[in-house]
Structures are given as structure tokens and as C-alpha cells.
Amino acid sequence: MDTLTIKAIKIEKPSDANIILGHAHFIKTAEDLYEAMLNINSNAKFGIAFTEASGDCLIRIEGNDEELKSIAGKNALNLASGHSFIIIIKGAYPVNFLNAIKNVPEVCSIYCATANDVEVIVAETEQGRGILGVIDGLKSKGIETKEDIEKRRKFLRNIGYKF
Numbered sequence: 001m002d003t004l005t006i007k008a009i010k011i012e013k014p015s016d017a018n019i020i021l022g023h024a025h026f027i028k029t030a031e032d033l034y035e036a037m038l039n040i041n042s043n044a045k046f047g048i049a050f051t052e053a054s055g056d057c058l059i060r061i062e063g064n065d066e067e068l069k070s071i072a073g074k075n076a077l078n079l080a081s082g083h084s085f086i087i088i089i090k091g092a093y094p095v096n097f098l099n100a101i102k103n104v105p106e107v108c109s110i111y112c113a114t115a116n117d118v119e120v121i122v123a124e125t126e127q128g129r130g131i132l133g134v135i136d137g138l139k140s141k142g143i144e145t146k147e148d149i150e151k152r153r154k155f156l157r158n159i160g161y162k163f
Helices: 029-040 066-079 098-102 146-158
Strands: 005-010 018-024 045-051 059-063 084-090 107-114 118-124 129-136
Touching: 018 098, 018 118, 018 129, 029 045, 029 059, 029 084, 029 098, 045 066, 059 066, 066 084, 098 107, 107 118, 107 129
Parallel strands: none
Antiparallel strands: 005 118, 018 084, 018 107, 045 059, 045 084, 118 129
């Protein structure tokens, strides 16, 4: 009988970085994600790490920034969970990349895309590890007021996401 261990693994990232965490398959995932990222915004800096879950079981790394590639690789190694991938991004928001990433043929799902602190809930058996889910940010404190709505709408316009 397999034993099952569940743990929370914190994603380490620079405070000014965003992450995208997902599940994919196949050895060419890292290269295809790299191409998708560049096709959307060639000025964004990023590192990608993909955890191989068969064959050599290596962490495959791509990107255009050595520091972010290293951070992505360390996080992927800490997770060591199935065919997962992590992208660490600076200079852009994940929302701009999500549709392109979802359209990469190897991508199965996205767990989160955020600038928040993230803990990944991982299950481990004798066979290996898998991601059960994520804790993305903090617990909700309440429902927004009229003032909060106005503040949110103003913020979105200030950063150029609404007219």
C-alpha cells in the first residue's frame, strides 16, 4: 500500500515578479512556452522550468533572463511534481500571456497566475509527486464597498487595462 504525504511548498520569487504555474506534458513544453512568451511580449523578462515526469526526469529550463531561469529551476526542483511548469515574469502581467499559454498544445491546465505569495499543495506517494492545488495570496476579508469599487475601477484605468 502506498503512503501519502501532503505538504505545502512556498514559491520563492522576487517581490516584483509574477508567476504562472501549470500542468503540461512532453519534453518540448519548455521550448513551446518560451516561443509563446516571446510572441506576446519580447520585452518581458522571464524564466521557465518544466519538470519531466518520465525518462530522465530532469528540470527543463528556458527563458531570456538568467536570474529568472535560475529561480524557476529552483522552484521546479522544490516542487518536483509530475509534468508541471512554472514561469517567473518581470516587466509584464500574466494576464497578457494566459491565452497564448493555454493554446500551447502541451498545456493541460493553469493552477494560478499571480504576483501574490503562493504555496503549492503537493501530494507525494512512493511513485512520485503531484500538485493538488495552490494557495494564492491571502484569505478574503469581506465584500467590497462602493468606495472599494471606485478605487478598483480607478486602479484598472491607471494601469491601462480599462479606458
